Amino acid sequence: xxxxxxxxxxxxxxxxxxxxxxxxxxxxxxxxxxxxxxxxxxxxxxxxxxxxxxxxxxxxxxxxxxxxxxxxxxxxxxxxxxxxxxxxxxxxxxxxxxxxxxxxxxxxxxxxxxxxxxxxxxxxxxxxxxxxxxxxxxxxxxxxxxxxxxxxxxxxxxxxxxxxx
Amino acid sequence: xxxxxxxxxxxxxxxxxxxxxxxxxxxxxxxxxxxxxxxxxxxxxxxxxxxxxxxxxxxxxxxxxxxxxxxxxxxxxxxxxxxxxxxxxxxxxxxxxxxxxxxxxxxxxxxxxxxxxxxxxxxxxxxxxxxxxxxxxxxxxxxxxxxxxxxxxxxxxxxxxxxxxxxxxxxxxxxxxxxxxxxxxxxxxxxxxxxxxxxxxxxxxxxxxxxxxxxxxxxxxxxxxxxxxxxxxxxxxxxxxxxxxxxxxxxxxxxxxxxxxxxxxxxxxxxxxxxxxxxxxxxxxxxxxxxxxxxxxxxxxxxxxxxxxxxxxxxxxxxxxxxxxxxxxxxxxxxxxxxxxxxxxxxxxxxxxxxxxxxxxxxxxxxxxxxxxxxxxxxxxxxxxxxxxxxxxxxxxxxxxxxxxxxxxxxxxxxxxxxxxxxxxxxxxxxxxxxxxxxxxxxxxxxxxxxxxxxxxxxxxxxxxxxxxxxxxxxxxxxxxxxxxxxxxxxxxxxxxxxxxxxxxxxxxxxxxxxxxxxxxxxxxxxxxxxxxxxxxxxxxxxxxxxxxxxxxxxxxxxxxxxxxxxxxxxxxxxxxxxxxxxxxxxxxxxxxxxxxxxxxxxxxxxxxxxxxxxxxxxxxxxxxxxxxxxxxxxxxxxxxxxxxxxxxxxxxxxxxxxxxx
Numbered sequence: 001x002x003x004x005x006x007x008x009x010x011x012x013x014x015x016x017x018x019x020x021x022x023x024x025x026x027x028x029x030x031x032x033x034x035x036x037x038x039x040x041x042x043x044x045x046x047x048x049x050x051x052x053x054x055x056x057x058x059x060x061x062x063x064x065x066x067x068x069x070x071x072x073x074x075x076x077x078x079x080x081x082x083x084x085x086x087x088x089x090x091x092x093x094x095x096x097x098x099x100x101x102x103x104x105x106x107x108x109x110x111x112x113x114x115x116x117x118x119x120x121x122x123x124x125x126x127x128x129x130x131x132x133x134x135x136x137x138x139x140x141x142x143x144x145x146x147x148x149x150x151x152x153x154x155x156x157x158x159x160x161x162x163x164x165x
Numbered sequence: 166x167x168x169x170x171x172x173x174x175x176x177x178x179x180x181x182x183x184x185x186x187x188x189x190x191x192x193x194x195x196x197x198x199x200x201x202x203x204x205x206x207x208x209x210x211x212x213x214x215x216x217x218x219x220x221x222x223x224x225x226x227x228x229x230x231x232x233x234x235x236x237x238x239x240x241x242x243x244x245x246x247x248x249x250x251x252x253x254x255x256x257x258x259x260x261x262x263x264x265x266x267x268x269x270x271x272x273x274x275x276x277x278x279x280x281x282x283x284x285x286x287x288x289x290x291x292x293x294x295x296x297x298x299x300x301x302x303x304x305x306x307x308x309x310x311x312x313x314x315x316x317x318x319x320x321x322x323x324x325x326x327x328x329x330x331x332x333x334x335x336x337x338x339x340x341x342x343x344x345x346x347x348x349x350x351x352x353x354x355x356x357x358x359x360x361x362x363x364x365x366x367x368x369x370x371x372x373x374x375x376x377x378x379x380x381x382x383x384x385x386x387x388x389x390x391x392x393x394x395x396x397x398x399x400x401x402x403x404x405x406x407x408x409x410x411x412x413x414x415x416x417x418x419x420x421x422x423x424x425x426x427x428x429x430x431x432x433x434x435x436x437x438x439x440x441x442x443x444x445x446x447x448x449x450x451x452x453x454x455x456x457x458x459x460x461x462x463x464x465x466x467x468x469x470x471x472x473x474x475x476x477x478x479x480x481x482x483x484x485x486x487x488x489x490x491x492x493x494x495x496x497x498x499x500x501x502x503x504x505x506x507x508x509x510x511x512x513x514x515x516x517x518x519x520x521x522x523x524x525x526x527x528x529x530x531x532x533x534x535x536x537x538x539x540x541x542x543x544x545x546x547x548x549x550x551x552x553x554x555x556x557x558x559x560x561x562x563x564x565x566x567x568x569x570x571x572x573x574x575x576x577x578x579x580x581x582x583x584x585x586x587x588x589x590x591x592x593x594x595x596x597x598x599x600x601x602x603x604x605x606x607x608x609x610x611x612x613x614x615x616x617x618x619x620x621x622x623x624x625x626x627x628x629x630x631x632x633x634x635x636x637x638x639x640x641x642x643x644x645x646x647x648x649x650x651x652x653x654x655x656x657x658x659x660x661x662x663x664x665x666x667x668x669x670x671x672x673x674x675x676x677x678x679x680x681x682x683x684x685x686x687x688x689x690x691x692x693x694x695x696x697x698x699x700x701x702x703x704x705x706x707x708x709x710x711x712x713x714x715x716x717x718x719x720x721x722x723x724x725x726x727x728x729x730x731x732x733x734x735x736x737x738x739x740x741x742x743x744x745x746x747x748x749x750x751x752x753x754x755x756x757x758x759x760x761x762x763x764x765x766x767x768x769x770x771x772x773x774x775x776x777x778x779x780x781x782x783x784x785x786x787x788x789x790x791x792x793x794x795x796x797x798x799x800x801x802x803x804x805x806x807x808x809x810x811x812x813x814x815x816x817x818x819x820x821x822x823x824x825x826x827x
C-alpha cells in the first residue's frame with residue numbers, strides 16, 4: 001500500500017513540478033471567520049503537502065494541498081478541535097503528513113538527542129574545568145622543605161627576597 | 166577535440182594527484198626533503214590541469230557543442246550567455262568539476278604562498294589535499310564524466326532547469342563550494358598535525374585565514390540561496406529548513422565554531438585537541454553536504470540530480486576520509502599536549518560556551534535532517550521533520566548564544582570580570598530594554614515574543630559598538646586619545662565587531678518579517694484595487710511578451726500611497742517551452758521599512774487573476790546582515806597579523822612547538 005502511494009506521489013511530483021512554485025491559499029478558500037481562518041493557517045503550516053518536496057500545504061499550490069486545506073477548513077467549521085483535526089489527517093495520510101513529528105517511541109531519539117547531547121557536553125565541559133583546576137593546583141606538589149623556603153621568602157619578614165626560583 | 170583534451174587532462178590530473186598524495190608522505194617518512202618537496206609543483210600542476218579541464222567544459226557550453234552529452238542534457242542554444250556559462254556547474258557532473266577545481270585552487274595556494282610553513286607540515290597538508298582530489302577525480306571519471314560524447318550529435322539541447330536560470334542562483338553554487346572546499350584546508354592541516362603529532366599556535370595562524378575565507382564564501386553562498394528563494398519561489402519565504410539548506414548550514418555552524426576555537430588556540434595555545442576535532446567535523450559535514458545534495462537521497466526542492474550509484478560512491482569517500490580522520494584522531498590526539506589554563510569566566514571560557522552552543526545547535530540540525538532518512542532505512546517508517554522541529558530545538562540553543570555574545574569580546578583572557586563587563590554593557594542594555602518596551606506598547610495584540618527579538622537584535626548591534634568603544638576607552642580617555650586608539654585597533658577587532666553586529670542586523674530582519682508580515686490574497690479584475698500596509702495597488706491588467714527562451718505573462722500594478730504614485734510593479738509568470746516548465750517572478754518594491762511583494766497567481770474567468778500581496782517588514786535586513794558579516798570577515802582577513810605567518814618564529818624556537826606531551 002505504501003509503495004503504491006509512493007509511486008502515485010512520485011507520478012504527481014512531475015505534474016506538481018510543472019506547475020510548481022507555490023501559490024498557496026486561494027481567495028475562495030479563505031474562511032469568513034478570521035479566528036477560524038487564523039487557526040486554519042496555523043494548522044496548515046504544520047501539515048506537509050504530500051506530493052511536493054518539503055512544502056507545507058499552506059505554501060503549496062498542488063491540487064492535493066488544496067484538498068487538504070479545504071478539508072482542514074471543513075473540519076474547523078464542523079467544530080473540531082485542532083488536535084482532532086491533526087488526528088484525523090494523520091489517520092488518513094499517516095505520520096508523514098506532520099511537519100512536526102509527534103513524540104512517540106520511534107521519534108524519541110529525534111526529540112531527545114539534542115537535549116541529551118547538550119547535557120552531555122555541559123557535563124564534559126564542567127569535568128574539563130574541574131580536572132584542569134586540579135592539575136593546575138598541584139602539578140608537582142611542593143615538598144616540605146620547599147614549602148618552608150617559600151614561607152621564608154614570602155613571609156612578613158622576607159624583605160630582601162633576592163631568590164626567585 | 167577541445168572536449169577530448171579536457172577529458173585527457175582530467176585523467177592526467179588524477180595521476181598528478183596520486184603523486185601528490187604518495188610522494189610527500191614517503192618523503193617525510195624517509196626523511197627525504199626532495200621527495201617531500203614534490204608536493205609543491207604537483208599541487209600547482211594539478212591546479213593547471215583541472216583549470217584546463219574546466220575551461221574545456223566551459224568552451225563546450227559556450228559554443229553549445231551538443232555532441233557532448235552533458236551539454237546536450239543541460240543547455241540549449243537559445244539560452245542567454247550567462248546561463249550557458251552557469252550551466253557548466255548547474256548540473257551534477259559540471260558541479261563536481263567545479264568542486265575539484267576549487268580544491269586544486271586551495272592546494273595550489275598552499276603550495277605557492279606557503280613557503281614560510283614548516284616543510285614537513287606543508288608536504289603533509291598537500292598530501293592530504295591530494296588524497297581528497299584523488300577520491301573526487303576518481304568519482305568524476307568513473308561515475309560522473311562530463312566529457313562523454315553523443316553520436317550522432319542532436320540538433321539542440323534539452324535546456325537548463327528554468328529555476329536555475331537566475332543571476333543569484335548562477336553564482337550560488339561557486340560560493341557554496343568555495344565554502345565547503347575551503348574547509349578542506351582546515352581538515353588537511355588538522356590531519357597533517359595529527360600525522361606530525363605536533364601542533365602549536367602557528368598552526369592556528371595558518372588555519373584561521375583559510376577557515377575565515379571559506380566561512381565568508383559559505384555565508385554569502387547561503388545568503389544568496391535564501392535571497393533567491395525569497396524572490397523566486399513566490400511566497401516570500403527565505404528559509405525553509407529544507408534538508409539541502411541544512412546541508413549547507415551545518416558546515417557553516419561548525420565552521421563558525423572552528424573560527425572561534427582557532428582564535429583561542431592562536432592566542433592562548435589552548436583547546437588544541439578540540440580545534441583539531443572541530444576541523445575534522447566541519448569538513449566531514451561539508452562532505453556530507455555534498456553527499457546529500459549529489460546523491461539525491463533527500464526529497465527536497467533542490468535535489469535535481471538523482472542517482473543512487475553516485476551516492477554510494479560519495480558515501481564511500483566519506484567513510485574513508487571521515488572514518489580515517491577520526492581513527493587518526495583517536496590514535497594521535499592524546500599525543501597533543503594541553504595548552505594555557507583559563508578560568509570558566511574568561512574570553513576563553515566564553516568561546517567554549519560559543520562552541521558548546523554552536524556545536525549542539527549543529528547537532529540539532531544534523532539529527533533533524535538525517536533522522537527521517539535513518540528511520541526510513543531501518544524501519545521503513547516515513548516521517549517528516551519540518552520547521553516546527555527546528556524552531557523547538559535549534560532556536561532555544563541559539564538565543565542564549567546571542568544573548569551571551571556581546572559579553573565574550575569584552576572579557577579578558579585567562580580570567581575575566583563578569584560584573585565589570587556587565588557595567589560596560591549598561592548602555593546597550595538600556596537601549597534594548599527601551600526598544601522592547603516601545604515595541605510592546607506599539608504591538609499590544611502580540612505576537613509577544615517579537616519585541617524581545619527586536620531587543621535582542623539591538624543588543625547585539627549595541628554590544629558590537631560597546632566592544633569597539635571600550636577598546637578605544639571612549640569616555641575614559643580624551644576624545645583625541647580614543648580616536649588614536651580606535652585607529653590603531655587591529656583590523657581583526659573591527660572585523661569581529663562587524664560580524665557580530667551583522668548577526669544583530671539579521672536578527673532584526675528575521676524577527677520583524679516573521680512577526681509582522683501582512684498578507685492579502687484576492688481575486689482582482691483589471692481596474693480592481695487592493696490596500697495593504699498603507700499602499701494602494703491598482704491592477705491594470707496583463708500583457709504577454711517573449712523573452713530569450715521563454716514566454717512571459719506580466720501583470721501591471723500601479724502602486725500609490727496617499728494618492729501619490731509610488732511605483733509600478735510587474736510580477737510575471739514565465740513559461741519555458743524547451744524545459745516544459747514555468748517560474749514565477751515576484752514584483753518587489755523596496756519601500757521604506759519593508760518590501761511590497763506582489764505575485765501574479767492563476768488566471769480566473771473574465772480576465773481576473775488571483776493576486777497575492779505581502780508586506781514584509783525589514784526583510785532586507787536579513788541579507789544585509791549576511792553582507793555585513795561577510796564584510797566583517799573580509800576586514801578581518803585583511804589584517805596584517807593574519808597574513809604574516811608565525812611559523813618562522815616557531816621554527817627558530819622549536820621548543821615552543823609542543824611535541825608529544827605527557
